[in-house]
C-alpha cells in the first residue's frame with residue numbers, strides 16, 4: 001500500500017537528538033513515504049543530526065531560526081533540491097533555565113523576549129520563508145502545550161510564549177488559507193526530552209498526568225507523530241487553525 005505521504009516533501013525543524021518529538025515525527029513521516037529534510041541548529045548539532053538524517057535517508061541543512069538569513073538560505077536550498085514543499089513541522093522552543101524555575105513575576109525582559117522570539121515569532125518567519133515553496137498548497141504544523149491556557153508550575157514564560165504561538169497559528173491559518181496552506185498545532189502531553197528537563201520539577205508533571213489523565217498514562221512520542229502524519233496528509237485537508245490535543249486526555253479534567 002502506498003504511504004499516506006507518498007510524493008510529498010516534508011521539512012522538519014527541531015530534531016536535536018533521538019528523544020526529540022521532531023525525531024519521532026520525522027520517523028513517522030518517513031514511514032509514510034515522505035521525502036524528508038531535517039535542520040540542525042548550529043555546528044554543535046550538525047554531526048548528530050546528520051547521522052539521524054542519514055538513517056532516515058533525509059537531507060540535513062542548517063537553520064537557527066533567530067538568524068533571518070539562515071531561513072532565506074534554507075528556502076533557497078530546498079528550492080534547488082526539491083523545487084517545492086508540502087509539509088513543514090516547526091518543533092522549536094527555548095527559554096532560559098532560570099525563567100523555568102523562579103516565580104513567573106521575576107521573569108526578566110530579556111528572558112521574556114527570548115522565549116517569544118524563538119518559540120513563537122519563529123513560526124511567523126518560518127511560514128514566510130516556506131510559503132513561496134508551497135505553491136500547490138501545504139501543511140504547517142507546530143508543537144504547543146497546555147501551559148498556553150492553564151497555569152502549569154514552572155512553565156512560566158514558556159506558557160506565555162505558547163499562548164502567542166497558538167494565536168500565531170490562527171492568524172497564519174487565516175492569512176495562508178486562501179493559498180491552500182493549512183496551519184495547525186498539536187498540544188502534546190509532557191514527554192521527557194532535553195527541553196522538558198529544563199523545567200523545574202518536570203517529573204512531578206509526568207506523575208500527575210499518569211495519575212489523572214483519562215487514559216491513566218503519559219503521552220508517547222509516536223502518538224504525537226501519528227497525529228502529525230494526519231495533519232501533514234490530505235486526510236486533514238479541511239483542518240486549519242486548530243490546536244489538537246494529544247495528551248492522553250489530561251486537558252479535559254477539572255479535578
Ligand code: NAD
Nearest residue numbers: 014015016020021064065092093143144145190191193195
Ligand atoms: P527538544 O529539546 O528535543 O527540541 C527542541 C528543539 O528546539 C531543539 O532541536 C533545538 O535545537 C530547537 N531550537 C531551540 N532554539 C532554536 C533556534 N534558535 N533555532 C533553531 N532551533 C532551535 O525538545 P522537544 O520536547 O522535542 O521540543 C519540541 C517542541 O515540542 C517544542 O516546541 C516544545 O515546546 C514542544 N512540546 C514539548 C513537550 C514535552 O513535554 N517535551 C510537550 C508539548 C510541547
